[in-house]
Amino acid sequence: MSPFPLLLLSLLSSLHVSLSGPVATEFIYPNFTASYFHYVDTNGVFLTSRNGFFQASMFNPMAQQSSFYLSLLHTHTATVLWSGNRNKPTSDSGFVSLTAAGLSVLDQNGTVLWSTPKLSAPVEAARLLDTGNLQLLDKSNSSLWQSFEHPTDTFVSSQLLPAGSYLSSSVNDTNLAEGDYRLSVSTSDARLAWIGQDYWRLSNDVRSIKDSSQPVLGMVVNTTGLYLLASDSTIVFAVSLTQSAFRVVKLGSDGRLTIKSYTSVNSSSPISGDFIAPSNDCDLPYICRSLGLCAISGNSSTCTCPPLFTTATNRSCLPGDGSTLASSVSCTTTDSTMSVSYLSLTNEIGYFSIKYMPATTSGPDISMCRSLCSNNCTCTGYFYDNSSMSCYLLEKNPLGTVFSSSSSSGQNAIGYVKTYVGSVPPSNPTSSSSSSHTVAIILPVIAAALLVTAILYILFVRWKKKEKKKAIGKSKPSPKNIHLGQHKSSSRDSGYTDQEEDSTDDVIIPGLPTRFTYEELEAITENFQTKIGAGGFGSVYKGELPDNSLVAVKKIEGVGVHGRKEFCTEIAVIGNIRHINLVRLRGFCAQGSKRLLVYEYMNRGSLDRPLFSHVGPVLEWGERVEIALGAARGLAYLHSGCERKIVHCDVKPENILLADGGQVKISDFGLAKLMAPEQSALFTTMRGTRGYLAPEWLTNTAISDRADVYSFGMVLLELVRGRKNRSETSADNRPTQSDFSDNSSQTQIEYFPTLALEKHEQRRYIDLADPRLQGRVTDEEVGKMVRIALSCLHEEPALRPNMASVIRMIEGSLEAWEPMVKSLNFLRMYGRGFAERPEPENGLGFSPNFNGGSWTGTSSSTANVSWSPSHLSSQQLSGPR
Structure with a gap:
């Protein structure tokens, strides 16, 4: 080979090396510049964290050569975690620059496209941490600026998304500019919104549990789940997730919030069970474009147009009669040839934002709702709920996707879409003066006639009411009518x-x-x-x-x-x-x-039927745990998820309902508030409440949500044993036909909570399990449930866990509490009361005449004791809200 080709190859090789700068580790320093062209061999990566978990790069998504972004990436998944110049991409000749003034992105002509704000001191270095946080440091290594404080569409484990901040989605996978979806964190909640319209809230998600009412400091993810935390690290909302070392929370360009979990930071494949919100496709506000009709079909969804609408070229839906949607007409229009009209959606079509917006007004006349929309140029339509007589105006925002609903969806409102139609000919200019004069005469006459008509109508209605009172009534309607x-x-x-x-x-x-x-x-x-x-x-x-x-x-x-x-x-x-x-x-x-x-x-009825009945299939242990978990979640939502707290006051198996598919639901919540104040004291003696009421019902202690926790603890023990806590057994140790039959020489009374406490002290939990399970449960499983139950039964309400903690204990994300025996000794007195005086008991589960310790009831010869605690207010008795 001649010397010339060798020389040429040598020159090209040295040129290639000069264009491919070395990738820095952890630190870069001022007067540093980098472009994709300089780092083409590393795909634009110019800085890595110490352990290589994260990278800083001039990144071009999906190989879009004209769009390069200063980005931070998760190395093993190439997930973009943050972008600096997301709204102003540069070319492959653009570059990133670090100077003493800060970090910036410039185009090939040197024009600044993005930069950090003015800093309080000169920059001495930029540092990429193994948490994924990029920091600018001063000479004392204090942070002047950091990417964690300026999130884009993603945040990761160890990063706080503060209250008042938000994530903004990208337009799509190739355009990282801000899109139309936002995840915002407030001092009370986290919510997803599309162009200002809410379509998901963490507080409404069935997977979340509210644990506190303190103001929210921010949102975090960690090894156990997603949390909204208060300033003292108290959990306000919690979503339990599969144990994971590293998580990535991303708001997608389609509006979905996704949490991907990994076994380690250097893992490339997420573990199963991603969290996605909203979980239903048809809850996304623009999945079928404007006015597209979304319907769930199996595990996916389909998009069509509602009746009276037709598909447009951009896959949105337009009025089929040729009219124009109001959202397409500016408020500044003065076109007199356009008149307002409305196209009706059927009563089985709902709109996503109605679930979250308050009613604009209420009233019995739908025409009032229509008039409000017609007189508001920013209104694009309205929904009117006949059952609540509520009017919801859709205004100032474009119309999104509608969804197929039914009466079972809970949305009774019928929607109307505002359009402009027709061509109203303008008046003849030569006769305008005459017309105005005529109108001035006619209008007062019409107004007077209408007033007289209204007065006559009112008189007629009053007469009609008096006549109705004399009538016997009309025939009963058919269900189908x-x-x-x-x-x-x-x-x-x-x-x-x-x-x-x-x-x-x-x-x-x-x-x-x-x-x-x-x-x-x-x-x-x-x-x-x-x-x-x-x-x-x-x-x-x-x-x-x-x-x-x-x-x-x-x-x-x-x-x-x-x-x-x-x-x-x-x-x-x-x-x-x-x-x-x-x-x-x-x-x-x-x-x-x-x-x-x-x-x-609920087609399977209440829990007491399969649990206490000795006919039919036995409830397996796994079913019992799921029932306990479902009931606990329902109670936790009543206590802390509702706008106004609701204390159930009557938690028992009869009020836990079951249905096919493993559905578990609490019933009769809030009903205590329906009683008149003078009747509320009777609640302590109603049928079916015996054995579940907390000790504070008989003291001056205020009734709180911890009274429900006590009742739930009693239900847990019954789930363990498969029998009523206060039951009678025959000589051969079999349950009698009735758990509350009269005592006889052939039977002995057993108070199961006392036995559970004794077995807990002996650590012999398996003895407490339902014999019908025949060994299909372990001592450890029973012990965990018994410890949780006994913790709920502490005599002092403040020592009992809240329902959110109970849920985490049942799930296993929180260690089951160790019961405080000193606060459970009152159960022994109740047990002795049963054995010594088997008389009809009151709500607490012991004889009305039994006097043990500080608890004394009023004597009665009936099963339903007519005891009225005058020291408790009706508010306490009916359940504080």
């Missing part, structure tokens, strides 16, 4: 007094669920033919709605109730509570003196 959410409560009932009819006719409270007349509920339940249960508040009957969905109709009976308006106010609160472990209230009836509630139907 009932139109959910499109009628008002009837006032025809004979128990409805004249004064009551005048003062409460058509109570209007935003947020009420569907109202039924008593006649409609008679038809739905076939005249209350099928009784499926009974509780302290009344009997429950099976019914079927016109859409063929089953419901449970509860007749509130045997206790006084609030007046109609107060009743409806409480129903509005209960009806708006949504949680996967709480039975949903679908409707109500407040007609005359009748009060009925319509709930979703």
